[in-house]
Amino acid sequence: MTNKSSNKLFEGPLISEALRQSFVKLNPRIMLRNPVMFTVEIGTVIMLAVCIWIYAGEKSQGGLGYNLAIFVILLFTVLFANFAEAIAEARGKAQANSLRKTREETPAKWVQPVGDIFTDEVKIIPSSRLKKDDVFLCETGDIIPMDGEIIEGIATIDESAITGESAPVIREAGGDKSSVTGGTKVLSDRIKVRVTTAPGESFLDKMIALVEGASRQKTPNEIALTILLASFTLIFLIVCVTLKPFSDYANTPITIAALVSLYVCLIPTTIGGLLSSIGIAGMDRALRANVITKSGKAVETAGDLDTLLLDKTGTITIGNRKATNFYPANGIDPKFFTETAVLSSLADETPEGKSIVELGKLNPASFNLDHSTFIPFTAETRSSGVNLSDGAKVRKGAFDAIRNQVVKAGYPFPKETEERVRMISSNGGTPLVVSRNSQALGVIELQDIIKPGIQERFERLRRMGVKTVMVTGDNPLTAKFIAEKAGVDDFIAEAKPEDKMNYIRKEQQGGKLVAMMGDGTNDAPALAQADVGVAMNSGTQAAKEAGNMVDLDNDPTKLIEIVEIGKQLLMTRGTLTTFSIANDVAKYFAIVPALFIVSIPSLQALNIMHLKSAESAILSAVIFNAIIIPLLIPLALKGVAYRPIGASALLRRNLLIYGLGGIIAPFIGIKLIDLLLGLFM
C-alpha cells in the first residue's frame, strides 16, 4: 500500500488542506515558533498600517498602489512559508493515516474474559473498541485488527499491506516472531492475540503526533540553526534600523516600505520559511521507506552514524546456510554417504537440515523409518540424528562433537576428513560431520550465500565514513571469511546478545554513534543502548519499545537508507541556509542604489542589474524573495541528494551549487522580474 502510494509531491486534497492551514498558521502565537517568519509577519502588519495611513492622506510614503503591492507580496511571503510547512505536515499525516486507516474499521473477534478463564465465546466488535491487554481471535482470511502479540497458535500472515512484500510470513506464539501488526491478513490457521498498545498510543499514532505541529519538538540541530538564523535576522534588523539615521545624515528620506522591504529581503526568509518543512519531510521520507521514527532527533542522528551493527543472517547472506557439497571419507561409497547424510537430516526441521535433504536429491519416502527414533539437537551433544530400527546410530554435528564420539568409541578419525573440515571452515563454510555407529563417514559442506550487491552497499557506506560490523554466531574463522567476502569492516563472531551490547558500549566510549537492528527480546537492551536502534516490525514488543525506529519491512539493509535520509535532512538545511544568505548579495545591489537614487546619483554605478526604477527594483527584490520559497518547496520535501564522495568534495560541490548559485540566481531572477514589471509599470 505504501509502496503504491503516489510519489507526487502535490496532490489535490493535500493542497487544499495545506492552503487552509497556511491561513490558520497566520496566528501570531503559532508564528512565534519561527522567529524569522514572525518578524516578516510584523513587517506585513506595518505595511498594512502604512497603506491605511496613506489612504488617510499621508503624502511622504509614496503611492498607495506601490505600498499595497509591497503589503500583498509580504503577506504572500508569510503564506508561502506557512504553506511549505503545511504541505509537509499534510503529506506526513496522509502517509501515516493511510497506514492507520486499515486497522480502525476492521471487525475484531473479541474473546470475552469470564473471570480469569478465557472462554471461546467470541463477540465481534469494531477494532477501535479494543483496549490494551484485550485478547482477540484471528482465523483464516481475517484482517488483524490491532497490533499485538500472539499468545496461542501459529499462522501464516500476509503482511503485504504494510510492507509491500508478497511472500507470506509465519508468526507463532512465544519466541521472537510473535508480534503481529494491525492491517495484515491471516492466510492460514488460527491465532489468539493479546493487544499490546492502547488505542492512540501505537507507533503510528506517535509518528502522526510528531508530524503535527502541536507536539513536534525542535531537534537540537534545528534549535542551533534557528539561533543562527535569528542572529542573522537581528544583524539585518540593525542594518535597517541604523539606515534611518544614516540616510538622514545623507539627506535622503527613505520610505517605510523601502526599509521594510530591505529588511524582509535580507533576513533569511528562504531557509526560515522552509526549515520546519525540511524536518517534517525527513520523517516523511523515513515513513515512505517504511520506517516509523519515534523522534525527529533519531533521523538526524542517523546522518551522523559511525558504526552499523548488522546481523549476518538475512542481511549480509541470503536467509540461512545451504548444503553445497558432500565429501565422503576415503573408502566410503559416495552414494552410501549421501544416503546417510540425508537420513541424518530427515527429521531435522532447521533450514540447514532441509537443504541437506534437498542436495541429496533422494526421495524421502524411499527410506524406511518405522521404529526409528529421532535424536534432536541439544546444546550438550551438539549433534542430532536418528537411531534406526536395525540399531544403527546415525549422527551429524559439529566437527569436535562428532570427533569426541568417534575417538571415545576407539575409532580413528579419518585424516582427509579432518583436512576437509579445516578447508571448509577456512573458506567460510560450515562443516557438518556425519557418523554411523560412531565411525566418521565424511563431511557435509554448508555455505552462506552472500546477497548480490551487498558489497557495493558496504562500499558506499565506507565512503560515507560509516563502519559496518557483522554480528554472527559463527566461529571466528567462518565469520572472518564472510566478513572479507562481503566487505564489512569488522565482525563479532560467536556473538552472544551481551556481546552486541559490549561492542556498542565500546564504540560509544570512543565517541562514536552506533546503530543496530534487532528483533528479539534479547536485543532490547542493545537496541536501547544504540544511538539509533531499529526494531523490526516482526520483532517482539520489547524490541520495538527499546528502539527508536521500527522498520515495517523487516529489512536489515534499511539502515543504509536511514543513514542517507538523515544526511539528506542535514544537507538540505545547510544548503538552503547557504542559498538564502548568498541571495542577499544581489538584493543589496538591487535595493541600496534604489534607496539613494535621488540624493546620491553616483551610486547608480552600483545598479549593475540596470533595474528600471527605484520602485520596480524594490518590488522585484521582494517578489523574488517571496516566490523563491514555493519554488524551493519540492527541494525541501525531497531533500538534497547525498553523494558519498567524501566530505570535502561534497562541500565543494554544494558550495558551488548553492553558494555560488545562490549569489548568481537572484541577479537573473530579479532582472527578469524587473523586465516583466516594466511591461505593466
Add this chain to the structure above:
Amino acid sequence: MSTELTGIVVTFLLTILLAYPLGRYIARMYAGEKTLLDFLNPAERFIYRICRIDPNQPMNWKEFLKAMLTINLLWLVYAFFIFLYQSHLPLNPDGNPDMTPDLSFNTAISFLVNCNLQDYSGETGVTYLTQLFVITFLQFVSAATGIACLVGFLNGLRAKTTDNLGNFWSIFTKTITRILLPLCVVIAVLLAFNGTPASFAAKDKIITLQGDTVQVSRGPAAGMIAIKHLGTNGGGWFGANSAHPLENPNYFTNMLEIIVQVLIPMGMIFAMGFYIKRKKFARTIFWVMTVGFLCLAIPTIITEIHGNPEIAHMGVAQPTGAMEGKEVRFGPAASGYWSILTTVISTGSVNAMHDSFMPISGLMQLLGMLVNAFYGGCGVGILNYFIYIIIAVFISGLMVGRTPEFMGHKVEAREVKIAALVTLLSAFIIKGGTALAAYYFVYHGNADWAVKPNAWLNNPGYHGFSEMLYQYTSSNANNGSGYEGLADNNPFWNITAGFAMILGRYLPIIGPVAIVGLMAKKKYVPESAGTLRVDSLTFGTMTFAVIIIITALSYFPPLVLGPIAEYLGMH
C-alpha cells in the same frame, strides 16, 4: 619592480621568516619544553611566591576567565585614577595637566583593552610617569592578556577531553617574561640607536633654518614604542604616532616597526600548529589570513601610488603618488602597506594620516578592522577568527550531512549561540554607535556640549560619515587608529567609544574561550571519512567566504554611504 615595492615585499618576507621560528619557540615554551630562556625560571618562581600563585593549579574556563577579568578590572581602576591626578605626581617635567574624567575613562579603557585610541596628544596630555607606569605597563599586560587567553583556548583544543585550560597567572607571567620583555629589549635598543629618544629630560628647544623656535617633546620613548608595536597596541608616545620623526626616524625603523607589530600575531598562528599538533590546520589559517590581507593591501598600495584623481583633474602631475598626509621618507607604497597591516592586526599605529588616504584605501582599512581576524591582534586575532570558524563549521557541517563538529567536538546550540552573539555584538556596536553619532549630528547639531555635534566633523559629506564610522570600527576592533578629522576629545566620543572598546574587547575573548571550554568537556568524536576536515583548503575557502559574506552583508549600507559614495563621486 620599483624600490618602493621591493621594500614592501622584502619586509613581508622577512616578517614570515622571523615569525616562523618565533612560533616554534612560543609553542615549545608553553608546552614546557626546554628553551633558551629557561634561566628565567627562578625569577618566575619568585614572582609566583610573592603573588602567592600556584602555577600548576588547573583552571576550568570559568575560573580562567574570572582570573583574567578580575585583574583587568583592577588595572582599569588603577589607570583611571592615575590619569585623573597625573599633574600632582612626579615625572612631569613639562607640567602637563590632569585628564578630565571622561578622557581618563576613555584613555584607561583604551590602553587596558589593547586598543590605544588616543583622544589626547602624547606631548601635552600625559606625563612621563603615566606614559611609563600606566600606558607602557598596560601595553605589556594587555598584550599578555590576549596571548594568555589564546593559550588557554589552545589548551582546550590540545587535549581530547579536558576541563583544564591551564593556569591563567602562570601563562600570563611567562608571556611577559619569556616573549614580550626579551623581544622588547632588543627592539628598544635598535630604535634608540636609530634616534628614538630614551631620556627623562623635558622638552628641548630648536631654532629651524627659517628662524622659528620649536619646542620638541622628548622622553623615555624607545621602550614604549617597542611594546607598542610588539604588543599590537599602537598608542604613540607622540601625538603623530609613527609618522613623528622621533618615533619612527628612518626607513629601517619603519621596517622594524612594521615587522615587529605583526610578528606575534603571525607567530601565534605557527605556534598554534606546533602546540596543538595540527600544523596543517595552522598552515591553512595562515594562508586564508594572508590572502585576506593581500586582498586589502594590494588595492590600497596601487591606489596610493596612482595618486589623487581630483588633483589629476586639475592637471597636476603626481609622480610620487598621493602624498597628502604622508611622510616623504616612507612614500605612498610603504605607507599604504603599513596602513593595512596596522588595521588588519589591532595595532593602529600610523606612519601616515589615514584621514588623507584615498577612499578605496579608507574602505580597505575599514574592512581590515571590521574583519579583525586577518592575523589580528596579539592572541585575539585567532580568537576572532575562531568565531568565523564556528559559523563556517556549522553551515558546512550541515552541507556534508553531519551534525557539525570541530576537532572532534560537536558544535551545538550553545556554541552557536555564543558565536552568533559575538558576531551580532560588533555589528551592533559599530552601526549603533555610528547611527547615534549621525543622529546627534543631524538633529542635535547645536547641543550645548564642549564641542557641538555639528562641529565634530572636519569634512562634511561622505568623508565625514567615514570619520564617524571609522572611530567606532576602530574602537570595536580595539585598533586605535583614527581619522584625525574627527574632534573626538569630548564626552560624547570619549564615553561612547569607551564602551565600544570595552565590549569589543572582552566579549570576543570570553566567547571563544567559553566555546572551547564547553566543547572540551564534551566527548571526543574521532574523525571518519564523513567528517569535514577543518584543515583542508576547501574549508579554508569556506571560512574565507563566511568572513567576506558576513562582513559585506553586515556593513554594506554604511560602507556605501561612506567610502564607496566618496569613491564613486570622485570617478
